[in-house]
Amino acid sequence: MSEEYVLQLEHIRKEYPGVVALKDVTLELRKGEILALIGENGAGKSTLIKCCSGAVIPTSGKIIVNGKEYDSMTPQLAAENGIAIIYQEFNNVKELSAAENLFLGRPIKKGIVVDKKAMEREAAKAFEQLRIKINPKTLMKDLTVGYQQMVEIAKAIQQDAKILIMDEPSAPLTSAEVESMFRVVERLRKEGISIIYISHRLEEIYRLSDRILVLRDGEYVKTLQTSESHVQELIKLMVGRELTETYPPRGDCIDKSQVVLEVKDLTGNGDENISLKVHKGEILGLGGLVGAGRTELAEMIFGAAKRQSGQMFINGKEVNPKTPREAIDTGIALVPEDRKRHGAMLGISIKDNINMPIYEKNSTLSVINSKKEVATAEKYRENMAIKTPSLHQLMKNLSGGNQQKVILGRWLAANSELIIFDEPTRGIDVGAKYEIYKIMNDLVEKEGKAILMISSEMEELMGMSDRIVVLSEGKMTGELAKEEFNQEVIMEFASEARTSIEEEKTV
Ligand SMILES: Nc1ncnc2c1ncn2[C@@H]1O[C@H](COP(=O)(O)OP(=O)(O)OP(=O)(O)O)[C@@H](O)[C@H]1O
Ligand SMILES: [Mg+2]
Incomplete structure (x- = not known):
């Protein structure tokens, strides 16, 4: 193994029924760098980083961390190896305080009793280290999304993460919050932490990253030096065609x-x-x-x-x-901001998700005009290039961005x-x-x-x-x-x- 890399993914392949999400993907992360991971919706970005956390078991390939080779990770192995992931939807408990969330699942105890004071002290230290002003006692639900994310980052640091992976961290943030997040991320890089950063916003990629890895359709396309690349080139590598x-x-x-x-x-x-x-x-x-x-x-x-x-x-x-x-x-139709929380029915098919409001209108009819539904769904799949092998695929199996397109399609189909x-x-x-x-x-x-x-x-x-x-x-x-x-x-x-x-x- 090379001394230079803290994490290497080699020839990763991941198959799902009817979909090959990743085909022979290779990624190398250097110590103290920010590696941007980019690609269209459904390109395989989230799947790839989930292989690093143990949330996804690759069909084949190798994961090399700290010189040790693994076929797959488990959440525990990932933690032991200092890998922390901040997912698109964080798993925090809104009714608990910032400190309690920071120690979620591994509370500090005095004997058998949870030591709240100690947790608050440690949390204050972690926030201080990141130079973010959060009162450890504040309940999660009273924090803005930006601060909630900071708690997630602090948690990773508190657990001594050496590799921090962030899946579209800027998506829910305000521009001021994005700035604070950038400052924290840049500080972490200075401290030698290696970061994988996923985003659809290319200006962020240019602002933050040292190198850029492009995925397209589950395949590795290229790794570029950020300072030597151009926006148009990136878009072409991602999309596979020129967009002027x-x-x-x-x-x-x-x-x-x-x-x-x-x-x-x-x-x-x-x-x-x-x-x-x-x-x-x-x-x-x-x-x-x-x-x-x-x-x-x-x-x-x-x-x-x-x-x-x-x-x-x-x-x-x-x-x-x-x-x-x-x-x-x-x-009146509303395509909500948080499409995942408001409206995506994860357990039913794409077709049914698209036809939902129309569905409700016809709820008194026992026979739904299925042909028309399929045609409607097909129209939006085509228009928005929703990436899926079938309209009968369940929503939960779509990539984040593709779920959003489906919800968008639903409201357009409502004909308002x-x-x-x-x-x-x-x-x-x-x-x-x-x-x-x-x-x-x-x-x-x-x-x-x-x-x-x-x-x-x-x-x-x-x-x-x-x-x-x-x-x-x-x-x-x-x-x-x-x-x-x-x-x-x-x-x-x-x-x-x-x-x-x-x-x-x-x-
Ligand atoms: N559990 C699953 N079952 C079936 N297919 C899946 C499953 N999880 C992911 N996929 C498919 O794998 C592909 C890659 O998805 P992934 O979520 O990694 O994309 P992404 O690059 O993160 O996209 P986005 O930018 O939209 O978040 C998609 O075609 C998706 O539909
Ligand atoms: Mg994703």
Whole structure:
């Protein structure tokens, strides 16, 4: 074995019934480097790193850690070898404190009693070491996702991890949180910890990584030196073809005479006096920092959260949806931010997931029009390039990004007048992003729908919206017409109502 590498995966193959998730993949991780792992949805990234933790047993291949060769890992072996993984959905217990989560499964004890004080002391030390301000006593549910993730990182460090693997760590974070996470990750690299970093955001890859490993369709494509590679080259290696434009062009299709959605002085769910209009054929972008109240607004419009006052109109007619079911019936659809938690039914097939809202509509019918369902599902599989051997495949067997595409397909199939997209391309690869933008364009341009799009990606917000409304702390702070789009101005509006900078607060 080479002295140089702390971890080597050799000729890894993983087969599932009908799918070869990994074919002869090789990975070498050096001490103290950040190796980015990139590839389209379903390329095999998560499967590969799960081989390192013992969550997946490779069909064949070798795993070499610290000079020792293994056919497969177990969670215990991985821990003994200093391998820690931060998965996309962390397994924390919301009702326990940060300290208790840090020592979950291996509490410090005094005799037979759990020593809470000692755990809090040790947790404080671990947070201190990472220079993050978390009170060890704070309950997990009271921490933002960003801080919850920090607890996960602290846990890995506390367990003396030498190899830290992160699966799309930035996906649920706000831009300020992403910055803090980067600082922590960079500090860990300085301390000699080796990191595998999975992300769909190429700017992050350039900012953080030393080398980049590209997977495509379960196969190893290439490992590049980050400083010597170019974005276009990476995209081509991932997608297998050239992608020149980021946002597909859209014709002028706004019909100002038709207001599809109007909300007047909407108050509730943390928002105050929100008034806005979305016209037929228009994409209205909703900008702001995470926590600005955008998802909360979407939930109110969709009847998933109660509003205290204000009015809502669909095509000029006052509506008052009190449940999502009623909202769907009035022609409103919501593609939620956390698609996995809100809506993906993991135990049923792709086809049934796509047909879900339609399903509910027909729930009184005992015979479901299966042919039509298959056709609908097939259409979205094709449009969004959902990677699966069969539409009858269970949701849980799809890669993270492909599950998102299925949920997106479901809401598009619901055939609504107004579609609210909450972070539509989060966790979705570059090629599929473009396809989703094309679908959004078609919805407004060809089908005359109205779209309300929440996006924390500034480029996407400006690239796709016809108009942008900015929220901050539950209030509307600005509105920009297309010709006024400007990143600094949007950021200013986004932080207008804020009293203190998030990072300075100790939570
Ligand atoms: N338990 C399983 N049963 C069947 N197929 C599976 C299973 N787990 C993963 N797969 C398949 O293996 C392939 C690779 O999936 P993986 O989750 O590793 O992709 P990924 O690169 O992490 O994608 P994403 O960017 O969407 O998270 C996919 O085609 C997926 O459907
Ligand atoms: Mg994945």
